[in-house]
Amino acid sequence: MNAVLHIPAERLPARGGRSLIHHEQGLILLLDIDGELHAIGDSCPHAGASLFSGRLDGRWLQCPAHGLRFDVATGCPAGIKGFGLRRHGISWIAGECHVVIADEEVSA
Numbered sequence: 297m298n299a300v301l302h303i304p305a306e307r308l309p310a311r312g313g314r315s316l317i318h319h320e321q322g323l324i325l326l327l328d329i330d331g332e333l334h335a336i337g338d339s340c341p342h343a344g345a346s347l348f349s350g351r352l353d354g355r356w357l358q359c360p361a362h363g364l365r366f367d368v369a370t371g372c373p374a375g376i377k378g379f380g381l382r383r384h385g386i387s388w389i390a391g392e393c394h395v396v397i398a399d400e401e402v403s404a
Contacts, residue, residue: 371383
């Protein structure tokens with residue numbers, strides 16, 4: 297079952313920034329990369345470490361615990377197949393941001 301999470305304007309990250317959003321099913325990390333908003337689960341698929349403090353280089357986010365790097369636009373790790381970030385869809389309704397938390401991951 298899909299859930300839609302309204303993100304208040306004051307919780308949206310500034311350009312180049314990030315915000316951590318708590319919701320019933322866990323944590324979502326919002327990243328603004330060059331004016332484009334991305335929503336991912338805030339846990340590394342390798343060992344569950346928080347990605348919030350990870351180093352961001354363009355679209356690549358590095359896990360602060362083990363150094364794995366993920367393309368936040370696709371969810372894919374660099375050079376590894378078979379797992380990736382949990383990505384969530386974003387929709388804008390009447391100028392307001394909504395994150396779609398789906399049972400299945402958003403395709404790249």
